[in-house]
Amino acid sequence: MAIKDILTPFTAWKKVFNEPVTIKDPFNDRPGAERYRGFHKNELQTCIGCGSCEEICENEAIDLVAVKGYETKNGDSGLRPMVDYGRCCWCALCVDVCTTGSLTLSNEYTWVAENPDEFRFVPGAENKAWDKNELGWKKPVPNYEFYGQKRVKMEELSPEERDHSFIEIIKGYSKEQAQLEADRCVECGICIATCPANMGIPEYIKAIREDDMEHGLKILYETNPLPEICGRICTHKCETVCSVGHRGEPLSIRWLKRYIADQVESAEYKRILGTDGIENNGKTVAIIGSGPAGLSAAHYLSLMGYKVTIYEQYAKAGGMMRYGIPEYRLPYDQIDKDINYILSLGVNIKYNTKIGKDISLAELRDKYDAVFAGTGLHLGRSTRIPGTDHEHVYQAIDLLNKITEGKEIHVAEKIVVIGGGNVAMDITRSLARLQNQKYGKVQIIATALESEENLPADVEEVIEAREEKAIINPGWGPQYIEIENGKIKGLHVNKCLSIFDEEGRFNPKFDENNKNFFEADMIVESIGQGMDIAYITEDIKSELEFGPRGRIVVDENFQSGAKWLFVGGDIIQGPDVIHGIANGHKAAYGIDNFLKNK
Amino acid sequence: MKKQKNIFNWQADRSKYPEKKKNGKLDIDMSSGKFVKLWQGPNHPGITGNMSLELTISGDEVVEAKTHVGYLHRGFEKLMERRLWIQCFPTCVRMCVAEPDYNEYLLAKSAEELSGIEIPEMAEWLRTLVLEMARLQSLLRTVPGQAGTLSLGVGVQWGVYLRDLVLDLFEELTGGRVYHMYIIPGGVRGLLPDGFKKRMEEVLKKIDEFVKNIENLMFNNIVFKKRTIGVGYIKPSWIDKYGIVGPNARAAGFKRDVRKDYPYLKYNELDFEVTSEKDSDIFARSMVRKKELIMTIDLIRQIMAKMPKKGDIKAPTPNVLHWKIPKGETYVRSESSRGEYGFYTVSDGSKTPRRINLRGPSYTHAISLLERMLVNANIADVHSIMVSLQTCPPEIER
Numbered sequence A: 001m002a003i004k005d006i007l008t009p010f011t012a013w014k015k016v017f018n019e020p021v022t023i024k025d026p027f028n029d030r031p032g033a034e035r036y037r038g039f040h041k042n043e044l045q046t047c048i049g050c051g052s053c054e055e056i057c058e059n060e061a062i063d064l065v066a067v068k069g070y071e072t073k074n075g076d077s078g079l080r081p082m083v084d085y086g087r088c089c090w091c092a093l094c095v096d097v098c099t100t101g102s103l104t105l106s107n108e109y110t111w112v113a114e115n116p117d118e119f120r121f122v123p124g125a126e127n128k129a130w131d132k133n134e135l136g137w138k139k140p141v142p143n144y145e146f147y148g149q150k151r152v153k154m155e156e157l158s159p160e161e162r163d164h165s166f167i168e169i170i171k172g173y174s175k176e177q178a179q180l181e182a183d184r185c186v187e188c189g190i191c192i193a194t195c196p197a198n199m200g201i202p203e204y205i206k207a208i209r210e211d212d213m214e215h216g217l218k219i220l221y222e223t224n225p226l227p228e229i230c231g232r233i234c235t236h237k238c239e240t241v242c243s244v245g246h247r248g249e250p251l252s253i254r255w256l257k258r259y260i261a262d263q264v265e266s267a268e269y270k271r272i273l274g275t276d277g278i279e280n281n282g283k284t285v286a287i288i289g290s291g292p293a294g295l296s297a298a299h300y301l302s303l304m305g306y307k308v309t310i311y312e313q314y315a316k317a318g319g320m321m322r323y324g325i326p327e328y329r330l331p332y333d334q335i336d337k338d339i340n341y342i343l344s345l346g347v348n349i350k351y352n353t354k355i356g357k358d359i360s361l362a363e364l365r366d367k368y369d370a371v372f373a374g375t376g377l378h379l380g381r382s383t384r385i386p387g388t389d390h391e392h393v394y395q396a397i398d399l400l401n402k403i404t405e406g407k408e409i410h411v412a413e414k415i416v417v418i419g420g421g422n423v424a425m426d427i428t429r430s431l432a433r434l435q436n437q438k439y440g441k442v443q444i445i446a447t448a449l450e451s452e453e454n455l456p457a458d459v460e461e462v463i464e465a466r467e468e469k470a471i472i473n474p475g476w477g478p479q480y481i482e483i484e485n486g487k488i489k490g491l492h493v494n495k496c497l498s499i500f501d502e503e504g505r506f507n508p509k510f511d512e513n514n515k516n517f518f519e520a521d522m523i524v525e526s527i528g529q530g531m532d533i534a535y536i537t538e539d540i541k542s543e544l545e546f547g548p549r550g551r552i553v554v555d556e557n558f559q560s561g562a563k564w565l566f567v568g569g570d571i572i573q574g575p576d577v578i579h580g581i582a583n584g585h586k587a588a589y590g591i592d593n594f595l596k597n598k
Numbered sequence B: 001m002k003k004q005k006n007i008f009n010w011q012a013d014r015s016k017y018p019e020k021k022k023n024g025k026l027d028i029d030m031s032s033g034k035f036v037k038l039w040q041g042p043n044h045p046g047i048t049g050n051m052s053l054e055l056t057i058s059g060d061e062v063v064e065a066k067t068h069v070g071y072l073h074r075g076f077e078k079l080m081e082r083r084l085w086i087q088c089f090p091t092c093v094r095m096c097v098a099e100p101d102y103n104e105y106l107l108a109k110s111a112e113e114l115s116g117i118e119i120p121e122m123a124e125w126l127r128t129l130v131l132e133m134a135r136l137q138s139l140l141r142t143v144p145g146q147a148g149t150l151s152l153g154v155g156v157q158w159g160v161y162l163r164d165l166v167l168d169l170f171e172e173l174t175g176g177r178v179y180h181m182y183i184i185p186g187g188v189r190g191l192l193p194d195g196f197k198k199r200m201e202e203v204l205k206k207i208d209e210f211v212k213n214i215e216n217l218m219f220n221n222i223v224f225k226k227r228t229i230g231v232g233y234i235k236p237s238w239i240d241k242y243g244i245v246g247p248n249a250r251a252a253g254f255k256r257d258v259r260k261d262y263p264y265l266k267y268n269e270l271d272f273e274v275t276s277e278k279d280s281d282i283f284a285r286s287m288v289r290k291k292e293l294i295m296t297i298d299l300i301r302q303i304m305a306k307m308p309k310k311g312d313i314k315a316p317t318p319n320v321l322h323w324k325i326p327k328g329e330t331y332v333r334s335e336s337s338r339g340e341y342g343f344y345t346v347s348d349g350s351k352t353p354r355r356i357n358l359r360g361p362s363y364t365h366a367i368s369l370l371e372r373m374l375v376n377a378n379i380a381d382v383h384s385i386m387v388s389l390q391t392c393p394p395e396i397e398r
Helices: A003-017 A052-056 A093-097 A175-182 A190-194 A201-209 A213-223 A227-233 A237-241 A253-263 A266-273 A292-303 A332-344 A361-367 A396-405 A422-439 A459-467 A577-596 B076-080 B085-095 B100-115 B121-148 B153-174 B196-219 B222-228 B238-242 B282-306 B361-373 B379-388
Strands: A040-042 A062-066 A079-084 A103-105 A284-288 A307-311 A348-350 A370-373 A393-395 A415-418 A444-447 A476-484 A487-500 A506-519 A522-525 A565-567 B036-040 B052-058 B061-068 B328-336 B339-347 B355-359
Touching (some): A003 B222, A040 A079, A052 A062, A093 B085, A190 A237, A201 A213, A201 A253, A227 A332, A227 A577, A266 A332, A284 A361, A292 A307, A292 A370, A292 A577, A415 A487, A422 A444, A565 A577, B052 B379, B061 B379, B085 B100, B121 B328, B222 B282, B222 B379, B238 B361, B282 B379, B361 B379
Parallel strands (some): A284 A307, A284 A370
Antiparallel strands (some): B339 B355
């Protein structure tokens, strides 16, 4: 025992004179640190209600609920997260996974309320004191991500490899690439609501992750009987709203769909989809046109047991998918794969039969229990500027049609295409290939009223067209075609100032002082297509109702005023493939209901 | 019965000691009037969390002790079998309230090892820093806490104040004070805030001062010495028999430290010596912990000096919402302030772990070892012995 051991502990007494470190201060708040994980904040305008926060919450503290002022619309579920502070553990995983970055935590941590239910609240909707707090937990730094932000790059033919031929450009994903891309999906389902056909997108993407192609194919065929086609040329409205696209690049939903369909041999389809031995119910349906709408209706009607006959004006089925879209985007063998499966269900098809010429609509009405018309937009529109009556002024849709049929078409050395939509890009790129084959060089200019940023064509179409050495020069309004000695010299254009007037009507304004001249021996017009419904005779027309721009008015089942006649596809909605497919699907159920109750 | 001469020359009355039966078990007949059952806990200020000791005493001496747990209703290991890997991350921290960071690290490490993910260098340094900060805040409570069990509360108050300053730093870095939830599978959740190094140094200086003060208050204190030297002796032969790890083993002369023996994170780039003592009593264990406190302060200074200025903090991982970890099993370990702390993780290739089993030091220390150590101890020393093992009941019933 040392005396030191008795005395030294008393040195602690010197602290008696120190300032106390804990003081009673009930009035001043101690703010949380800059990164403190306090109460939730949510920017309701930015939030899309994708539910990733709900999905990741380990305590099930988050529920998505309807909030006043936020409606369900494309790309927004209309729901917002409600947090239950009886369950929350403030781990902030919800913030880190948030697809839009709208959800954050404030640095506020005191909240007194008498009613325990108050602690279940919708952040951002209840005007909490901390809603404007700048400090608090936010998603940390770049490269800190819970799922891939970048798309798996799709391999495609280089411009040099593709500009001479019509070989398909997109190579498709490998298994590893598809699984990597599928891994990025957060399974929010925002895409399902936006897809016109309401495809089970997260479910089939999950099938890719689990490498279960048979299940994937089943999901595809639940809502879309043309997966090979849609997997290549769908307008992918789903990708535009994909929640992953809010901070990163949206998922390549279209390519993933194609991946599933590509993996399954057509011989396997019937076994996988269980479509052998469908019982016929003895009723018959006629379908006019074998485009996406007609094929989709035919598919679902034959699954329900109807005897379906398709009437097709051309020698092959597919409509605009075959006769409008060039082969380098949609190879014919892939169209055949989808169509052959539908035909294998017992669908009868009469080629080279035009309604109104070879057989009348009235005959179909009398012969079949119901008729579905999906005749599409096959009439090219003209600009009607002086000179368009020249023999070397063509309609894009007619040329594309002839290219498909393998007919010889006139390909001049210098060509101008009027139009800025996807069809204009299709014809520009097709003609560029033909110029390359014929002259070994490309001299084609596509011009449109719309400015570069407002071009209706898909961005990648414009980029790829330019890669193939076509010139895209938008923002010009065609004035007249100069013709000398019966030969086209070129197209005179004025700078386009505006396309629509104050009332939103098509009324382009041009700058007379800013003129341009595009030299050409051949002009192609591609400013949109119109419908040809001449097959609907006057007596039937009297039963129908027509809406704006001459469109037939149909109900939600695509049933027209004439109860036996259902109409869908581009002449009702779109124009695009996926609307046609969705229309055909809904019409099939409409026809089924109609005939059951007849 | 012998008569006690005076209080200074006190001798235990051995007449009431239980005799042994033929099978070697103690012959404790409660109806004999010689024995009393005494329950210590489950609420007891000497331990973090709830645990109780069922003591059979004779006079003031413990003749048999039994540890009872089950007051916490937890079962986190089982809960994790129903959660996504990422969702285990906020769950696992609760397996030890006192040092949640080791759980985070081990879960992340298991997931990374099974999936073959390498984390960025910056994240490794930040993880090392956070684990040492966790040790620091734990020791700031445990070292003076030992004196606290002997009613010397002033050191505890100093320690708790300083621990709060460390928690402030945790709050700045991780966004949380107690459950930091910072080490995520793939990396960490944030870089050092601006000026963090300076504030860290300020706190470390205060802790330096505290170490000096605690030296005078505790280790040169006649009462503390009298109550701890020779009390709570752990025989060196028990170390391997009972699976004793950490400061408890080091106080018995075993220089075992996972940081040195199986270096992980950045420990092989840091300069430190494993501390040890020989006497293996409560005093020796306290000394080891005090030395470790000093070592941790030094390690943090080294880490802060070597910390890269910038860099990625997280390696890309599969989408956490459906992250499937490849089939396999692994045992990963780290040195917590209580000793070797390991996760045995099994994945069956699904979205959730098949099994995560925690190998914590408290299970052996507080059950088999403590039950053995308490026999023949004076009831006044029971909680002192218990605290000297630095047990964490939530970790026993995880």
